[in-house]
Amino acid sequence: MLGAATASYRGRICVRGISAIPAFIISRILQAIPVLLIVGFIAFALFAFVGDPVNIMLGTSYTEADRVRMTHELGLDQPFLVQYIKFIWAVLHGEFGVSYRLARPVSSLIAERLPATAELSLAAALFAMLVGIPAGVYTGIYRNAFTSRVFMVLSLVGVSLPTFLIGILLILVFSVLLGWLPSYGRGTTVAIGGWTTGLLTVSGLKALVLPAITLGLFQMTLIMRLVRAEMLEVLRSDYIKFARARGLTNRAIYFGHALKNTLVPVITVAGLQLGGIVAFSIVTETVFQWPGMGLLLVQSIQVGDIPVMSTYLLLVAVLFVIINLIVDMLYFAVDPRLRVGRAR
Amino acid sequence: MRALDSDLVYNFRRSPIAIISTLIVVICVGAAALAPLIAPYNPFDLASLNLMDSMIPPAFLPDGTAAHLLGTDNQGRDLVSAMMYGGRISLIIGLSAVVFATIVGILVGLTAGYAGGAVDAVLMRIADVQLTFPAILIALLVSGVVGVALPPSLHEKLEVYVLIFAIGISRWPQFARTVRSSTMVERGRDYVLAARVIGLSGPRIVLTHILPNAWGPVVVIATINIGGSILDEATLSFLGVGLPATQPSLGTLIRIGNDYLYSGEWWITIFPGVALAALVLSINLLGDWLRDAVNPRLR
Numbered sequence: 001m002l003g004a005a006t007a008s009y010r011g012r013i014c015v016r017g018i019s020a021i022p023a024f025i026i027s028r029i030l031q032a033i034p035v036l037l038i039v040g041f042i043a044f045a046l047f048a049f050v051g052d053p054v055n056i057m058l059g060t061s062y063t064e065a066d067r068v069r070m071t072h073e074l075g076l077d078q079p080f081l082v083q084y085i086k087f088i089w090a091v092l093h094g095e096f097g098v099s100y101r102l103a104r105p106v107s108s109l110i111a112e113r114l115p116a117t118a119e120l121s122l123a124a125a126l127f128a129m130l131v132g133i134p135a136g137v138y139t140g141i142y143r144n145a146f147t148s149r150v151f152m153v154l155s156l157v158g159v160s161l162p163t164f165l166i167g168i169l170l171i172l173v174f175s176v177l178l179g180w181l182p183s184y185g186r187g188t189t190v191a192i193g194g195w196t197t198g199l200l201t202v203s204g205l206k207a208l209v210l211p212a213i214t215l216g217l218f219q220m221t222l223i224m225r226l227v228r229a230e231m232l233e234v235l236r237s238d239y240i241k242f243a244r245a246r247g248l249t250n251r252a253i254y255f256g257h258a259l260k261n262t263l264v265p266v267i268t269v270a271g272l273q274l275g276g277i278v279a280f281s282i283v284t285e286t287v288f289q290w291p292g293m294g295l296l297l298v299q300s301i302q303v304g305d306i307p308v309m310s311t312y313l314l315l316v317a318v319l320f321v322i323i324n325l326i327v328d329m330l331y332f333a334v335d336p337r338l339r340v341g342r343a344r
Numbered sequence: 345m346r347a348l349d350s351d352l353v354y355n356f357r358r359s360p361i362a363i364i365s366t367l368i369v370v371i372c373v374g375a376a377a378l379a380p381l382i383a384p385y386n387p388f389d390l391a392s393l394n395l396m397d398s399m400i401p402p403a404f405l406p407d408g409t410a411a412h413l414l415g416t417d418n419q420g421r422d423l424v425s426a427m428m429y430g431g432r433i434s435l436i437i438g439l440s441a442v443v444f445a446t447i448v449g450i451l452v453g454l455t456a457g458y459a460g461g462a463v464d465a466v467l468m469r470i471a472d473v474q475l476t477f478p479a480i481l482i483a484l485l486v487s488g489v490v491g492v493a494l495p496p497s498l499h500e501k502l503e504v505y506v507l508i509f510a511i512g513i514s515r516w517p518q519f520a521r522t523v524r525s526s527t528m529v530e531r532g533r534d535y536v537l538a539a540r541v542i543g544l545s546g547p548r549i550v551l552t553h554i555l556p557n558a559w560g561p562v563v564v565i566a567t568i569n570i571g572g573s574i575l576d577e578a579t580l581s582f583l584g585v586g587l588p589a590t591q592p593s594l595g596t597l598i599r600i601g602n603d604y605l606y607s608g609e610w611w612i613t614i615f616p617g618v619a620l621a622a623l624v625l626s627i628n629l630l631g632d633w634l635r636d637a638v639n640p641r642l643r
Contacts (some may be wrong), residue, residue, distance in 0.1 A: 035473050046489060156632075160625035162575045164582045165617045168602055172614070176606060183606075279478035286583055287602075298583050301488035309488055320476045 028328050032321040039317035043310035044087045047097070091314065097307035101300060106311045110293060115195045116186055117292035120284065121277050123208055124216035128277075129270060132220040136227025136262075141254060143232065151224065158221035163280050167214040167287035174210060182207045184289040215284040219273045226269055230262035264331065271327030275320050355637045362633040365626035372623045376432035383425040387592075402611050415611045417600060419589075426597060427616050431623070433593040437507050438574035444512030445573075446566050449519020454550045454558075456520065457527025468524065471517035482514035483576050487585050503587055511576045515569055522565055526558035567634065571627040578620055594620045 071077050075086065090096070096106040139148040158166075175183035187203030189196040198204025234240065235258055243253045282294030289295065293312065300308035356362050375382070402415040402423075415423050456467040474482065487510035494502060530536060531554065539549045578595030580586035582602075587593045589600060594616045601612030 034469065035476060038470075038473055156628065157621075157625065160571070160628050161621050162578055162582075162624070164579060165598065165621060168598070168605065168613055168617065172605060172610060176610075275476070276478050279481040282481070282484065283579055283583065297484075298585070301484065301491070301583075301585050304488070304492035306492060309485060313485060316477070316481065324476060 025325070025329065028325055032325065035321055036317060039313060040088065040091070043314045044084055046306050046310045046313075047083075047087060096311040096314070099300070099305055099308050101303050101305040101308070106307050109296060109308065110311060110315065111194065112196075113291060113293045113296050115197060116290060117278075117281055117285070117294060119198060120208065120211055120215060120290060120292060121274070121281055123212035124214075124219070124277050124281075124284075125270075125274060127212055127216035128219035128223055128273070132223030133227055133266070135220075136224040137231060137254065137259060139224065140228040140231025140235070140258075143228075152228075155221035155224055158217050159225075163214060163218060163283045164287050166217055167210070167284060170210045170214055171287070181210050183210070186291060211284050211288045211290055214287065215277060215281055218280070219270070219277060222273060223266060223270060227259075227262055227266055230265060231258055234258045234261050267330045268327055271323055271330065274323050278316065278319065352637055356633075359633055361629055365629040365633070368622055368626040369630065372431055372619070372626075373435065375428045376435050379425075379428040379432050383422075383428045385422040385425040387421040387426040387429055388590075402615075415615075417597070417612045418604060418609075423597075423611065423615055426592060427594065427619050430592050430594045430597050430616060431619060433504070433587065433591065434574055434577055434595070434620070434623075437504060437511070437577045437593065438570055440508045441511035441515070441573040441577070442566050442569045444508055445515040445569065446519055446562060448512065448516040450523050450555065450562065452516065453520040453523025454527055454555060457524040458531055458546065458550050458554065460528075460531075464524070467520070471520050474514075475517050479511075479514040479572070480576055480579060483510040483580060484583070484585065486510040486513055487580060491585065500588055500590065503591070507577055507580060507586055510580070511573050514576070515573065518565055518569070519562060522561045523558050526561065527554055530554045530557050564635070567631050571624045571631070574620070574627075575624055 075083060078086075094107055096110070098104065099106050099109055102109065135151055139151050142148050161169075171183040174181045182203070185207060186198045187205075187207035188201040189198045189204055190200045191197075198208060231254075240253060240257060243257050248257075281290075281292060282297055284290065285292045285294035286298050293315075296308060297312045299305075300312075356366075380386075417423060417426060452467050452471070456464040487506055490506045490510065491499065494506070527550070536549060536553060539553050544553075577586060577593060578598065581593050581595030582599045584599065587596045589596060592600065597616040598613050598620070601609070601614070601616065604610075604612055
């Protein structure tokens, strides 16, 4: 039912918006470039000016000769502009410097940890959407039912509880008291190429449950409240009254007419919240000692490991720019009014 | 304005949620503000701490004592007192961060909205760039970077200000955008023209004439941001980049207690956690109620 509705939408996009979409995408990509340049500059400035990497890497006992040699090895004795160009050049080649703390290339550190964060974030996002949207529709339609009120109160609690506290409570209940699920780590992982996945083993899947719920709960409640609010708004509108007057079934009205129109803001928020999920994966990974990029970042911040911090900043910026781009395009695809406005 | 006030009061008296949350907020703020006067112990007084007193369970458990109603933590600090002082730090940082964000946001918004043109474009572009990133990530990175930039000897002393700065700087764009849009509306009004005609300077017009008329939405946004700021502080402290264990906020207490969750000393984490959740939940509920009361159509 829902599938059919979106399919017919896609059909129309191709007909009407065919010339508008490329121009729109290009303008968005052009807008993204300054963002990346600014963030790139900040990342470099961190690299070049904050802290003293030589001190951090040498530890407590060193000679002046060690110091000079290290400064030279890190390229810190060169002029600012040379360092900046070298930095950009290296970044474009996927080289992000060497971690002060672990004395290993940041690129390989990140590559090792990326799968863990990606799987966790994806699981959390799926949880948020698959529970949040139906719950929102339900509470929107049966707004005064007892179960709706329970959902709303729970959602408010979910929004108000900090992520780390939710994680701690889940650990306390499901790991410490009940002993059902593991409280830290990824369980057994399987390596496929360079990607380690926890999705193929039972212990890996079990380990994913609590972190994914912890991370996705806030977004779930947010999506639910948003869908509910939009449903309430839409159900009051004239075209819904008209649809009722035409004698359409409730199902057709709720899912064919109402839900479809609530999806525009939901897509925006869900897309932007993907950024939130990535940000809060830092917290969740710390609570569950999940070996991902977030945990790496926190450990790096605690000791002032600038290369890891600036790399993380760069990667996240690229990721968010891509997310925003996709959200804009989806927005465009779902809302015909936007298309008409831009096409003119 | 009077009518609106009495409407609010009427609504308030009929809403049990609003009354209960106000009560909780008042209790939390009161306990935090009066901590030095009413807390049973001083958790910062190292001389009074005794490791023999550490890990005492709450009074209602078999090994608990009435001397420590909610038990003690790993260093023998009385949890009731530590939570009162911790809540004090959490509230101070959360509120100061919102004030800081409001001031920065108002200044940027007024400048961008009144000046227009290139100034506006640059300032709003910066705000846009920052809005692409979640606030907590910015706060985390800023506090991390400032932490590296500061000499270690100053860390403990300045950590509170670092947190206020980091959280505040992560939240200003929202304020700036709102203020900018109302400034742009007000800029074209006759009274601004009149002020300009009598020769008032730009800053004077903006601060004394436009700002009072752009004030309304700012207050609402500030209220909404208080809960979030308190949570940000708790999160940063939980991650270990916030306040040190010698100066614990609620978040720090939760982090300390988290290490003892598995060995059965759950109270060190759970009580500060419940206090934090109750405080933020009440603030959010009050905010929700206020928004509904001011704008009945959304109800």
